[in-house]
Structure formats: structure tokens, C-alpha cells
Amino acid sequence: MSENNYKVQRNLWENPWGYVESFFIGFGLLVTGFFLEMFVASDTPFTISYPYNIVFLVGYIIILFILYKWFSTTQLIRWLTKVPASISSIVLVTLLVMIMGIIPQIPSESNFINNLGLNHITSNWAFLLIVFQFLTCLGLISIKRILQFKWSNFGFILNHVGLFLALVSGMLGTGDLQRLSINVYEGEPSWIATDAKKNKVELPFAFYLNDFVIEEYxxxxxxxxxxxxxxxxxxxxxxxxxxxxxxxxxxxxxxxxxxxxxxxxxxxxxxxxxxxxxxxxxxxxxxxxxxxxxxxxxxxxxxxxxxxxxxxxxxxxxxxxxxxxEVKKFSSNIDILTKEGERISTVLEVNKPFKFKGYKIYQLSYDEKMGKWSNLSVLELVKDPWLPVIYIGIFMMIAGAIYMFWVGNKITKN
Incomplete structure (x- = not known):
């Protein structure tokens, strides 16, 4: 047998780690996550809010940079910058997303589903651990390409950094997402809103309902x-x-x-x-x-x-x-009163929010028992300070795709 035809069989966990080791690690993270979900997790989803999420993001990026700069020769870091680690994490994230699409994300009568947290996948420890692995792969690969910058890799960098920003912002921004509702009655100023847990929140401005109008078929x-x-x-x-x-x-x-x-x-x-x-x-x-x-x-x-x-x-x-x-359309003619004495007038309609001081203000509901004679308008206020960062990440991915298409088209012509 010639030397060219001789093939050495690689043992498990032998350098470099491949797909078998990658999926083994991934399933290990899943088991660990489900274990935490059963014995450690509480009824309140794990979230961090400002300023701790900013500190976490900066510290996470610094740690990724240090790991690549001074520990890139270690087996673990080399594995995290290779394709098998990324592919395995993507497959497992996709698997969890499919479960999320099959199992309703609401409290279940099944103890098995409740104990494993399969009815709240996005806040499940298993999901968070797998996504964390994927983000670590993404961050290390992005740092690698940035430190070894070439214009031919510019589209690749835009795509990966954009995806990293969009995913990290979507996860860390959960703690800062504010969703409130407020009841506003005609002729009365209102500034006390409530959150999903019925806690009262004082707004930095007030609403004054001039008129609530319903058009009916x-x-x-x-x-x-x-x-x-x-x-x-x-x-x-x-x-x-x-x-x-x-x-x-x-x-x-x-x-x-x-x-x-x-x-x-x-x-x-x-x-x-x-x-x-x-x-x-x-x-x-x-x-x-x-x-x-x-x-x-x-x-x-x-x-x-x-x-x-x-x-x-x-x-x-x-x-x-x-x-x-049946109701065709309903709207609220309101004034927004600020502490500085400003009075901003607007008309709120369903799916046509008004932006004010970081909030998106939506027309949500009314007193359905009173119908078109309702003097109550229910408004929803949504504040998501991380949304612009998510948009930046998405635009970076689009720009990277356009750049890669342009470069590829240019190479094809040449």
C-alpha cells in the first residue's frame, strides 16, 4: 500500500475537533441548560438592564479580543473559530426554534413541557447557552478577520459584525424594553401607566384626551x-x-x-x-x-x-x-403635556404610532361595552432603546451582502 493511499483514522477529541466533537459539546450545553431550567430557573425570565447590559457587552467584547489575541493557539479557541463549531450551534438553535414553533409559548398543562421550559424557548437556559456559543464563535471570527483585514474580506466582516450586533442587542435589550398601557379619559389628564405585572409607572409627560372617535360599518x-x-x-x-x-x-x-x-x-x-x-x-x-x-x-x-x-x-x-x-376605525385626538409646559397635539390610530421622547405610542383599545360612546381610550407605550443598534446590525448585513455580490460579479466578469 502506497503512502498516498494510507489514511490515519482520527480518534475522538484529537486535534483538530470536528463535527462529532462540536455536536457533542452542543448537546452537552443543551443538557446543562435543561438541567438549570428544571432545578435552578425561576418564574421570572433572566434579563439584565441598563447599565449592567452595557458593562456586560463591553466586557464580553474585551474578553473575546483577549482570547483571540493571546490564547488563539489553544485548542478551545481554535475550535471556536472553525466551521464545525458554528454549524453545530446554528443547527441546535434552529432545532430549538422549530420546537418553539411547534409548542405554544404559553403556560402548559404538561409538567414535562413546563419543567423543561419548552413553552418559553427564548428565555430558556438551553437556548441562551447555545446562542452564547454561537455569538462567541461569531465574535471570535469577526475579530480574526478584522485583525487580518483585507478588502476582499470587507463584506464578510460587515455580515458577521452586523449579525453579532443584531443578536446581542436583541438579547441584551430585553431588560430595557418597556411596554406600558395607560387609560385616558376625556377631559382628564393621565400620566400613571401600568406594566405587564400591573405595577404603576409614572410617565415624564401626561395625556389629555380631547375626543375619542369610532367609525362603524x-x-x-x-x-x-x-x-x-x-x-x-x-x-x-x-x-x-x-x-x-x-x-x-x-x-x-x-x-x-x-x-x-x-x-x-x-x-x-x-x-x-x-x-x-x-x-x-x-x-x-x-x-x-x-x-x-x-x-x-x-x-x-x-x-x-x-x-x-x-x-x-x-x-x-x-x-x-x-x-x-362592527368597528371600522377608532382613533384618539390627544394632547401630550410635558413638564416644561409644551402641548403637542396628535391623532392616534391603530397601527399608526406617534413617536415621543423615545416612546412609540399606540392606539390600543377602548371601553367595548360603551362602544362608540366610550369616553375611555387605552394607549400602549413601547420603549426599546436597543432597537437602533439592531437596525444598524441589519443594515450592515445588507451592505455586506451587496458588497460581496458586487465583488463576486466583478471577479466573474474578469
Whole structure:
């Protein structure tokens, strides 16, 4: 046998470490993490906030630099800068993310899931340890390429440093993320918000609600089974918008909308337009039974918190009802009052936040029982000071990808 054909079989844990050792270490970190989750972890997720997260980040980067600069020849550091260590950590992170997609991230009835923390993967010790290994690989590789800088590696550096910043900022920023809600009533200034644990938080500014406005769709007509109270099937057409002058058909019934009032009050046997608190929509309808040509005329209403609903019983089996109007849009006309005496006016709508002093202010909810007559607006305030750093990391990755594409295209042409 020639020397070229002779192959020496490498023993486990022999230098250099490969994929087998890498996955062995990774699974060891998973087991350690699940052990910590079962016997050490508390109900409160582990987070660090300002200024300790800044100190941790700076210290972590300094330690990575020292490890590469003076300990790069050791077996462990050499392994962390190689492909097997990165690939194994990526595979295991992906595995945990898949588990997160399969198992609902809410309290579970299964003790097994609760004890292993599989219902809160992102704060699970196993996940944190694997991600920490991946970040260490990423940081050491980035430092290696930076210290051995070449323009041909510029895109690689942008990609890896950008990913490192985005991941580290996303994890360390959890402790500084602030999500609050505040109830604001018309004509009253409000500055005391509450967090997820119902703790009170005093804001550095106040809200003053000038007006809360709800726009609604027209209510709908429905045929209801008198025995079950459920909406009857009508060949897939069992709900119709209430529009004046329209005629609809429910089985053998012909229903015509004679008159529709968006805000009405009953006077005697009729409804008239009124503009009072709790005045519901109402409609005058004519129902014709096409089997026996009998005709009924009546007013129906969806009702409100103040007035009961009114329906029309058209047979022993069915009644015609008007559903509660669905909300099309709701918004708050508010003033933001600062301690310096400023007064900033804005209109908040759903999914259209207003940015102020590091907060994103969202229109969240209202008093649903009162409906469009609600004088309460519930706002949500979100403050994430690490978000710009995450964006910087993402833009660096995009720039690195563009640079690598440009260089690769240039090399191909040459």
C-alpha cells in the first residue's frame, strides 16, 4: 500500500475537533441548560438592564479580543473559530426554534413541557447557552478577520459584525424594553401607566384626551333560529348589510329595508333620529312570506348598553335581527403635556404610532361595552432603546451582502 493511499483514522477529541466533537459539546450545553431550567430557573425570565447590559457587552467584547489575541493557539479557541463549531450551534438553535414553533409559548398543562421550559424557548437556559456559543464563535471570527483585514474580506466582516450586533442587542435589550398601557379619559389628564405585572409607572409627560372617535360599518341583517338562538344557514348568504331601499331573501322570506337610522330613539311605535348617549341604529323593515303572501312591518334595532335590542319574529322557527355594528376605525385626538409646559397635539390610530421622547405610542383599545360612546381610550407605550443598534446590525448585513455580490460579479466578469 502506497503512502498516498494510507489514511490515519482520527480518534475522538484529537486535534483538530470536528463535527462529532462540536455536536457533542452542543448537546452537552443543551443538557446543562435543561438541567438549570428544571432545578435552578425561576418564574421570572433572566434579563439584565441598563447599565449592567452595557458593562456586560463591553466586557464580553474585551474578553473575546483577549482570547483571540493571546490564547488563539489553544485548542478551545481554535475550535471556536472553525466551521464545525458554528454549524453545530446554528443547527441546535434552529432545532430549538422549530420546537418553539411547534409548542405554544404559553403556560402548559404538561409538567414535562413546563419543567423543561419548552413553552418559553427564548428565555430558556438551553437556548441562551447555545446562542452564547454561537455569538462567541461569531465574535471570535469577526475579530480574526478584522485583525487580518483585507478588502476582499470587507463584506464578510460587515455580515458577521452586523449579525453579532443584531443578536446581542436583541438579547441584551430585553431588560430595557418597556411596554406600558395607560387609560385616558376625556377631559382628564393621565400620566400613571401600568406594566405587564400591573405595577404603576409614572410617565415624564401626561395625556389629555380631547375626543375619542369610532367609525362603524352598517349593522347586518340575520335570520335567527328561535330555538337555538344561532344564525340560520341561508345557502352561505346569512348576513346582509343594512342599506336603505335594499331587498334581501332569507329562504322563503323577502325582507325590504324601508328606512335606516344610524342613531335612533323609540317614540311610541316608531324610531326617530336622535343624538343621545347610547342611541342605537334602527331600521324599518317589511317582511313578505312568499309562500302565503303574508306581510309584516316592524322596526328592529341592534340595541346598545342603554337600550335593549328589538327583533321581528316572522314565524315559529325564525326571527329577523340586526347585529351589533362592527368597528371600522377608532382613533384618539390627544394632547401630550410635558413638564416644561409644551402641548403637542396628535391623532392616534391603530397601527399608526406617534413617536415621543423615545416612546412609540399606540392606539390600543377602548371601553367595548360603551362602544362608540366610550369616553375611555387605552394607549400602549413601547420603549426599546436597543432597537437602533439592531437596525444598524441589519443594515450592515445588507451592505455586506451587496458588497460581496458586487465583488463576486466583478471577479466573474474578469
Amino acid at each position: 352598517h349593522p347586518k341583517l340575520a335570520l335567527v333560529d328561535n330555538k337555538t338562538g344561532s344564525i340560520a344557514h341561508n345557502n352561505g348568504k346569512n348576513l346582509y348589510l343594512v342599506n336603505e331601499g335594499e331587498t334581501y331573501y332569507f329562504q322563503n322570506f323577502e325582507v325590504t329595508i324601508n328606512k335606516f337610522l344610524t342613531s335612533a330613539g323609540r317614540i311610541g311605535d316608531q324610531y326617530f333620529p336622535v343624538n343621545e348617549l347610547g342611541s342605537p341604529p334602527a331600521a324599518s323593515i317589511t317582511v313578505k312570506n312568499t309562500k302565503n303572501d303574508s306581510i309584516q312591518n316592524a322596526w328592529i334595532s341592534s340595541g346598545s348598553f342603554r337600550y335593549p335590542y328589538e327583533s321581528l319574529k316572522i314565524s315559529e322557527e325564525y326571527s329577523v335581527v340586526m347585529t351589533i355594528p
